[in-house]
Amino acid sequence: MTRCNKIKTLLLRRKCRSASLLILLILAAYSVYYLCSDHLSTAAFLELHKCPACYGVSYCDHLLEKRVIPKSWSGTGLSNLINVKNVFFARHSHRWVVLKKLGHDKELTTLDRKLCSLANKTTSSCEVNKLHLEPLFTTHLRSKKFLLELVTGISDLTRCPSKRLVDLILNRYSERYLVGQDVQKRWTPERIMVLLTTLAANPEPVIMQVFHQDNGWPFPRYYGACGRMVVEQYVGKSLGDYYVSPWRTRVGLAYQLFQIADLLTNNKGNWSLYWTDVSYDNIAVDPDGRVVVVDLENIIVVDKLKIIQDRPPEWDKVLTSTFDECIPNHNCLSFSPDSLCTRLVADHNYYAVCHGILSSYADDEGRPGGLLHSMPDIIKTTWGLDKLLDECAKPSSEQTSRLKIKDQLLTVLAELAGVNG
Structure with a gap:
């Protein structure tokens, strides 16, 4: 090889290396742009193309026009990679808000299969955004009974529905399919599809509107x-953040938790809302100290009036929850959905709160002793609160009734929280 050829070869190699470096820099810049860009405002990330097999469009103006500002990395490409x-x-x-896709990516893929199955379509030939054109959904407009049959079991909310519950949903559900559409507009096939999609994915948005x-x-x-994103109120810190708070603060939160268990069990609407996933992460506390349940996916709604009317076997016999040690996972909750759906009275909610959060049996994610750990001795000796909580979680005999214990606990917790003081 001549000297000139060697020089040409060397220059060509340098040019190739420079071109490769330039390509790498471009790819790196694009990656940084992708990772740092706001995906909450893109139609593709919101999956608007899947409507009406989506959760609605009432908040699209705010999101697409970038009025919703992600917190630090939340909603960026980087967050998308690690936000399971x-x-x-x-x-x-x-105000601060929480945005949820109502499921993991795999769960949302399963959702599409579920919707195709509802429409009697095979996955290979099914386009979820066209399902509203199927005659199946037109039928719903003429028959609430058919709609009742369709939604039964599609989620915990409608695991054991009644006509009264379906009517309540239809009256209070305000999400729409078209931007600017009157929420009072009649139930079109598209709007029914939005409701069915939300129920099938996660009924939380429906529960927040109905209750x-x-x-x-x-x-x-x-x-x-x-699209496939809902926007909810950001309540505040998780209940778990209060595990190390002063005793007076924790006993006040405990009283509210027990009040919630009582309200969900007994209320003037004659509904029972059974709380089947009780954990610190599913409960939050707002700036005013108010306890709020923030994960509503696994709440079973029971119509007491339907039970009284239908009178299924043992309908008037109290359903008593059986204590489960659940080793090594102490924070488990055993229950029978079918039994909850057919009994007028159940002690499930009181058991769930005592077993999962308040008693000494509670051990959620390394938080031993429950929310009321390190209880002052004077509280034990004077009020016997520790024994009441443990009896609520695990009655010492078959004769012990959680329904009686819960009344004592509400009184004691109210006194200790200063509610009556």
Whole structure:
């Protein structure tokens, strides 16, 4: 090889290395842009193309016009890579909000299969955004009974529904399919598809609308949806953050938890809302110290009036929860959905709160002794609160009734929290 050829070869190699370096820099810049860009405001990430097999469009203006500002990395490409739960935090105007896709990516893929199955379509030939054109959904507009049959078992909310529950959902559910659509507009096939998709994915947004915060229910506010993203009230810190708080603070929170268990069990609407996933992470405390249940996916709603009317076997016999040690996972909860759906009275909610949060048996994620750990000796000797909580979680005999214990606990906790003082 001549000297000139060697020089040409060397220059060519340098050019190739420079070109490779330039390509790498471009790819790196694109990666940084992707990871740092706001995906909460993109139609693709919101999966608007899947509507009406989505959660609605009432919040699209705010999201697509970038009025919702992600908190630090939340909602960026980087967050998308590591955010398995698909939960994002952001600020809109003067308030913090939580944005949820209502499931992991795999769960959302399963959702599409579920919707195709409802429409009697095979996955290979099914396009979820076209399911509203199927005659199946037109039928629903003419028959509430058919709609009742369709939603039965699609989620915990409708595991054992009644016509009264379906009517309540239809009257209070305010999400829409088209931007600017009147929420009072008649039930079109598209709007039914939005409701079915939400129920099948996670009924939380429906529960927040049907059992509204303004009516005294301990749930967050629902703000709206865009594609496959819903926007909810950010309540505050997790209950777990209060595990190390002063005793007086914790006993006040414990009283509220027990009040919630009582409200969900007995209320003037003649509903029983059975709380089947009780954990610190599913409960939050707002700035005013109010306890709110923030994860509503696994709440079973029972119509007491339907039970009285149908009178299934043993309907008037109290359903007593059986204590489960659940080693090594102490924070488990055993229950029979079928039994909850057919009994007028059940002690499930009191058992769930005592077993999972308040008693010495509670051991949620390394928080031994429950929320009321390190109880002052004077509280034990004077009030016997520790024994009452343990009896609530694990009655010492078959004759012990949680329904009697819960009344004592409400009185004691109220006194200790200073409610009557």
